[in-house]
Amino acid sequence: MNKEYKNIKVIGFDADDTLWVNETYYREAEDEFTKLLSAYETPNKTNQELFKKEMEDLHLYGYGVKSFVLSMIETAIEVSNNSISSKAIQDIINIGKKMINKPVEMLEGAEEVLKSLFPKYRLIMATKGDLLDQERKLKKSVLAKYFHHIEVLSDKKEANYLQMLNHLDIDPSEFLMIGNSLKSDVLPLINIKARAIHVPYHTTWKHEQVNDEETNGKIYKTIANLTEVLNLLE
Amino acid sequence: MNKEYKNIKVIGFDADDTLWVNETYYREAEDEFTKLLSAYETPNKTNQELFKKEMEDLHLYGYGVKSFVLSMIETAIEVSNNSISSKAIQDIINIGKKMINKPVEMLEGAEEVLKSLFPKYRLIMATKGDLLDQERKLKKSVLAKYFHHIEVLSDKKEANYLQMLNHLDIDPSEFLMIGNSLKSDVLPLINIKARAIHVPYHTTWKHEQVNDEETNGKIYKTIANLTEVLNLLE
Numbered sequence: 001m002n003k004e005y006k007n008i009k010v011i012g013f014d015a016d017d018t019l020w021v022n023e024t025y026y027r028e029a030e031d032e033f034t035k036l037l038s039a040y041e042t043p044n045k046t047n048q049e050l051f052k053k054e055m056e057d058l059h060l061y062g063y064g065v066k067s068f069v070l071s072m073i074e075t076a077i078e079v080s081n082n083s084i085s086s087k088a089i090q091d092i093i094n095i096g097k098k099m100i101n102k103p104v105e106m107l108e109g110a111e112e113v114l115k116s117l118f119p120k121y122r123l124i125m126a127t128k129g130d131l132l133d134q135e136r137k138l139k140k141s142v143l144a145k146y147f148h149h150i151e152v153l154s155d156k157k158e159a160n161y162l163q164m165l166n167h168l169d170i171d172p173s174e175f176l177m178i179g180n181s182l183k184s185d186v187l188p189l190i191n192i193k194a195r196a197i198h199v200p201y202h203t204t205w206k207h208e209q210v211n212d213e214e215t216n217g218k219i220y221k222t223i224a225n226l227t228e229v230l231n232l233l234e
Numbered sequence: 235m236n237k238e239y240k241n242i243k244v245i246g247f248d249a250d251d252t253l254w255v256n257e258t259y260y261r262e263a264e265d266e267f268t269k270l271l272s273a274y275e276t277p278n279k280t281n282q283e284l285f286k287k288e289m290e291d292l293h294l295y296g297y298g299v300k301s302f303v304l305s306m307i308e309t310a311i312e313v314s315n316n317s318i319s320s321k322a323i324q325d326i327i328n329i330g331k332k333m334i335n336k337p338v339e340m341l342e343g344a345e346e347v348l349k350s351l352f353p354k355y356r357l358i359m360a361t362k363g364d365l366l367d368q369e370r371k372l373k374k375s376v377l378a379k380y381f382h383h384i385e386v387l388s389d390k391k392e393a394n395y396l397q398m399l400n401h402l403d404i405d406p407s408e409f410l411m412i413g414n415s416l417k418s419d420v421l422p423l424i425n426i427k428a429r430a431i432h433v434p435y436h437t438t439w440k441h442e443q444v445n446d447e448e449t450n451g452k453i454y455k456t457i458a459n460l461t462e463v464l465n466l467l468e
Contacts, residue, residue, distance in 0.1 A: 062366035
């Protein structure tokens, strides 16, 4: 085992795009959405307007598919100058329902890694987003049995992690977080003196992107593939 | 103290319509919604269709304002035979945003009861609904300081309560739940051998209503006012 992880007793896993596919489904939904609005705007412009609307709505709606659908509907009304048909609004609602009903597609190595670490560490899942969405995905994934605890957070900032660790009686120095988002799964952990391993996913939502300044001087490992975690921890 | 509560160590409080006003805001929203559709249908019919849609969508969307807004939009499209304007859709979205931005109006006695019980019991808040909605209301309410733990559940069935009690290491015989919904805050608790006190609110969502058969033979107390809890427990 890599000696920098010798104090670790609890490992937190992000789920979306760390254990299972998520962002890909949002990209596909955006493609369908921009097509619906192609009579009014270019896909690029529509996507820009949608992102603006999502950021505007974030403090009200939080993360998840329902929030995404509500932001799409408002964007459609604005981009079309109030001329979008109710048929198209129904299509947008159906895009959301289709997302909710997607099967859960596990990422390579997810179950293998959890199974190997399970006897040696306390494993927790720490996701943000919609409570019901995440419970549903966990149930479909059959990964639930590896976790001592599931925490759905309304956001993944330092305060959210501190509250979770405090509530679970975990010292930050004993906690390692693994996830695909530098902004949500890595940087806040380093700032509260926990550890973090970054496993990039091929596509990252713009809201989760960080610039070099934010990562400068922060100590974390980046691995190409989830299974590399086992080399570091075993 | 009433001797039937002598084993109680942990008290769970429902929040919506037990500690603060909630259902009233949904009724007001439904009034605005049915007015928007008054060119197409009577308020009574529109409300019936909305309730049907909410029940249809419940397994997909869960509880909370965002789910309610999505169900209103679909109902509007159907009731209007696809002729609802995008202006009216925007109005529906605005009804939801207004609900989210409502101040939290505490029910009589809520803080007094929590303050009195706080030194003698472990108090937890157990609500269902949207994670961010509930966190936001708790923050606005300044009641957070009385609770050892906040649990937002995706539903309030027996299995959800058992999982929560197990996770918090609470024996059902030591747990008392207090809330306004027979269906969500009382009956499931009795079925898992915990205790429950019912504090009715003046209006109950149809989905939370139960019939006499379901309450027959179930042992729980009903009180008219939250502060009566203190007579029973002190």
